Amino acid sequence: MRPRPTRRRGTLTATAATLVALCAAQTLGAASAATAAPTPAPAPVSASASAAATKAAVTSAQDRAAQDIARSLGDAAWSRSLSAATLKSGGAEVPVAEKASGALKSRLTAADHDIAAAKGLDSKTGSLLRLRLGAPSMRAALSAGATPWVAAAVADDDAATITAYDSQGRAHRLDARKAPAQPVYVVDIDSTKALAAGLDVMKQELTKAGVESAQPTPTHTMAATAGFWTTKITAVHLNDDEEPWIKGDAEIYTLVSGFGQDGKVRVDPVDMPYLDSDGTVYRPNQILVNWSNYKYNLADAVMMEEDGSTNYRDLAKAIAAVLLTITDQGAYIPLVNAILDAMPDDWWTDDPDYVDSWYTLAQQSRGTLYGARGNGYMTVEPYFVEQF
Template identity: 35%
Template sequence: MRPSISISMVLATTVVGFQSFAQNIETTDSLGIAESSAAQKQSLALQISARYSDLELSLKDQITEKQLSTPIDKLNSAKPYSAFSSKMQKADLGYRKMKGINDFSDSVLEIRMADEAMIEAWKNGENPLFAFEPSGDDSNWQYIEAYDVYGQVHQLDVYQMPDVPVFVVDSNGAEELKAGLMAMQAEMQKLGTTTQINAVSDTNADESKPQKPSLMSKAHRSMALSEPEPLNTTQLTKIRLAVDQEPWISGKAEIYAIVTGVDSSRLEPQIDLVEMPYLDYDKQTYYPNQTVIFWPRYRWGAADMILMEHDDGTDYKALAKLLVQAAEEILKMIPDPEVQGYAIIPQITGKIIDVIPDGVLVNDDDFVDVYYTLMQNTPYEDRPGAGGNAVASFAPVTISPTE
């Protein structure tokens, strides 16, 4: 399903004017945000295609087989005194404000070549097309709309990779998700839930980009100073997803996890967020050795883990509120949680899964899978998720104090 915006409207929408245009689209729910996001990317794709001759040198300086993308605000016009970069910065700012992540990222919109195999033909002079990801469920897409350098519209197959160079105007999914998780954490903390983000180690991080100090590493240092005793954790040692065929334009998957349970010191929900930037593609096995559960934070030595995929329609603050409210609702319904013990944790997780697709996200495909009742000090080898979409191994790891 294409965005509900006509080509004539796109042509009339300048980059500078997009922010005021976006305000006229209802963005209080996921559908409004997704459509507004797609409309902005459509506008940018059309305008960059129209100015390709002016931007070609800048693109060729920055896009290579090893670096398929560049931020749109790094594109430089060959014309002197051009205000193009400034317009791109304003467009990026408007996008970040719309998604509620402006306080957690300086830039997220980018332009990327759809596949590295396209680079050679493009470098040898073949003119590219410029595309964007439509809004809505990809099962409803009839084609991918793209523009050539003459302003003509092309309809590309949804699942078959094009045989011509295609640039995709999109957000940097990893950067947006990271900022989104930080926005969720901040909102949850406002609601009284002490959420932490479990980040990957530096060895898993993208070494091509400067790394900001992770919130998790700060928590580790604080915990190490105040609690010298060994720390019980569970690591994700192996994971593989068997997702159905995805559209080529979507690029890498952006997967994260929500760990749910009950606070170790009070009868309140405990919800932590897990970054998983390495989990790019389905049908491929990854060995992250990532710490996903810190057991001193969880009651009864039990927790669940929901796997989710980043979606363009996500309102991160709204999602944070929904998670907390769903978990609190279940706990309030149980007169004496201590009697049921960890049996109430799947009830919390089930409630969260029930409300997420209808409440915040555009379609159910963003739910990937769920692991119920992961126990402390218990290894799991090649354990399928409840939905059969993920197979993962978990190992208990005790981290000893530094001597």
């Protein structure tokens, strides 16, 4: 299941509101000065318009692929081959475009191209289309030889129904909350691959915009200690929330932000590929913050979910346009709200793109820290990385 925030934008919990108020009060002077004298920023990007266009393009491409695959199942040999691959995968996704041939492969390749372009990724990303069985309960019918229907993974978590296609091209409406007895193939995106490629694009775009600061210059202290301090995640948990059966695992990443050693705002995207399901405690021992990159002993973290409607290039530009108006005034300024303000409006209505946020992480932070939205927690501890 994909983790989903329990609050929408503008309806923060009392705890979150208190945190925001405290952060604002502590940095009012600095924030006011920053607002009064902003640095030049790139032309604003309409992230909301971009997200809407991306969602429409991705949804259309996936739906076309679903119809094409459904019709192709009229070929008995191909249908048996795809069924065998799906059952053998044990619930994992099958790279259907790579297995296809002839006209079907050409159509799926075109859909792949449209999806990559809509998400701001280049052709080097490779095929993103994947096929999986909608639910484990469908395995018996598929094994018995039933011809499955094919549906595109829905973009809207609040959808009441989904559309599936049979081998004759006919459309069938299915309950989004209850898996049918009829086996259904789900056409989805390889979110792991898309997220890895997308974070690379974000880093490139943020660097070009001047948001990611230069790498820190080793100090005498760092040289003497032969290493640097980090904040390590020892456990992370996101709250449970009911999801449509057609949805797959989540793909989570976190944007860590603060002021770099050169005094410029920087954002470091951190991939969290292990965080697949809500209601589960993961113990990754993953480094979240490298404190040698930051000027102050404070940083913020915004946890996000890849969901198919993310155009990473436009998102990076939108974030940069907001963050470049904030200058270093000699005191730490929380950046969570600025990052959230750059996000598309529809991310606060249907899709759980924004998961949670953590204000004012410090090098000394230790123990369990709950997110400002109350949607999960991270257990962290200081960790010294020694150099060889």
